Amino acid sequence: MTDTATPESQGDDQLEPSTISRWSQLWRRVKPFVLIAVGLIALRIITRIASSVDWPAVWSSVQLVSPLSAILLLAFLASRQVFNAIPLTRFVKDLTLKQSIQNDLSAFLTGTVAPPPADVVLRVSMFKSWDIDPVEGMAGVTLNSLTFYAVRFLAPAIGVMFLVFDEVESGQVLSALLSSLISVAILVALYFISQGDRLARMIGSTAGSVAARFKKTVNPDEWAEAVVDFRAKIGDRVHTGIIPSMGALIAMVLSDATILFISLRTVGVDSSVLPLAVIYGTFLVAYPLTLFPLAGLGVLDAALIAAWLDYAGDGYESQFVAALIVWRVVTLLVTLTCGLLSLFLWRRLDRRRDAYHVNLE
Numbered sequence: 224m225t226d227t228a229t230p231e232s233q234g235d236d237q238l239e240p241s242t243i244s245r246w247s248q249l250w251r252r253v254k255p256f257v258l259i260a261v262g263l264i265a266l267r268i269i270t271r272i273a274s275s276v277d278w279p280a281v282w283s284s285v286q287l288v289s290p291l292s293a294i295l296l297l298a299f300l301a302s303r304q305v306f307n308a309i310p311l312t313r314f315v316k317d318l319t320l321k322q323s324i325q326n327d328l329s330a331f332l333t334g335t336v337a338p339p340p341a342d343v344v345l346r347v348s349m350f351k352s353w354d355i356d357p358v359e360g361m362a363g364v365t366l367n368s369l370t371f372y373a374v375r376f377l378a379p380a381i382g383v384m385f386l387v388f389d390e391v392e393s394g395q396v397l398s399a400l401l402s403s404l405i406s407v408a409i410l411v412a413l414y415f416i417s418q419g420d421r422l423a424r425m426i427g428s429t430a431g432s433v434a435a436r437f438k439k440t441v442n443p444d445e446w447a448e449a450v451v452d453f454r455a456k457i458g459d460r461v462h463t464g465i466i467p468s469m470g471a472l473i474a475m476v477l478s479d480a481t482i483l484f485i486s487l488r489t490v491g492v493d494s495s496v497l498p499l500a501v502i503y504g505t506f507l508v509a510y511p512l513t514l515f516p517l518a519g520l521g522v523l524d525a526a527l528i529a530a531w532l533d534y535a536g537d538g539y540e541s542q543f544v545a546a547l548i549v550w551r552v553v554t555l556l557v558t559l560t561c562g563l564l565s566l567f568l569w570r571r572l573d574r575r576r577d578a579y580h581v582n583l584e
């Protein structure tokens with residue numbers, strides 16, 4: 224969606240210049256402080272924890288990871304990546320599960336180490352090499368992303384269901400409720416977008432009008448046309464793909480939680496310290512923090528350690544930190560390594576394919 228102003232949009236902006244200007248200036252002033260505030264809170268928690276952590280004990284706990292535990296962790300990582308790749312196969316015609324896994328892993332690596340839109344360029348190149356319309360492919364990627372956002376904000380509600388079996392706080396319930404409202408709003412928007420051009424245009428225009436209050440150059444008409452074009456690309460895939468895709472993504476999030484559960488048990492945190500319900504519940508309630516770069520690295524970790532210490536009491540910092548290190552190594556470093564391997568294999572096969580076509584000519 225472009226935000227380039229046109230003469231028509233400038234005329235609309237002039238209807239309420241002072242209001243738009245105030246909103247725009249307010250957002251520009253507030254946004255850095257919001258990001259800094261969240262970062263400082265996480266830094267304060269991490270600093271407090273780091274100062275009380277016995278790092279030799281952390282290393283000793285990490286060394287408790289046995290070969291069998293490592294195999295189990297990698298098995299759940301594999302299932303996590305499969306579940307993560309299923310939605311794209313539902314939203315992009317003729318895309319196989321293997322290709323979807325390769326596309327996701329390679330894009331994750333590229334998006335981590337290179338500035339945008341490097342990941343988008345890579346996805347498009349991959350779609351072309353597989354004879355898939357890149358425009359349809361990226362429409363599927365967008366739909367996949369929106370579905371994941373819906374699941375990301377639904378996770379706290381699932382987390383509260385786990386915590387009901389042990390102990391749930393009113394703040395966690397409120398957080399789950401507000402987060403669920405965002406999830407529902409995304410799903411409702413997707414449903415109405417799929418119903419026809421008229422509703423799609425209305426949603427795009429409304430979203431553009433709201434955005435224009437924060438950024439004066441946004442053109443609501445262009446947003447409306449972009450949403451209509453998006454609706455044309457996704458066709459009936461919303462009806463046929465949303466439910467199985469959400470199921471797969473929920474399974475992916477639970478696989479992520481299971482990797483964390485195994486990591487905690489492996490480093491010696493037993494059920495008397497953190498029961499299963501507390502591990503899954505606190506992780507899912509905090510899951511929206513994965514919005515931050517590298518799946519909330521630092522921010523999410525700080526929130527989890529704070530919640531676990533509040534439940535178990537002091538004295539377990541080293542084990543909690545060790546478990547999170549194991550979890551991050553598996554879910555980030557191993558995943559990035561798989562992305563590198565996936566990208567290498569794709570480039571190698573793509574070169575062979577090009578050489579084959581040259582020989583035919």
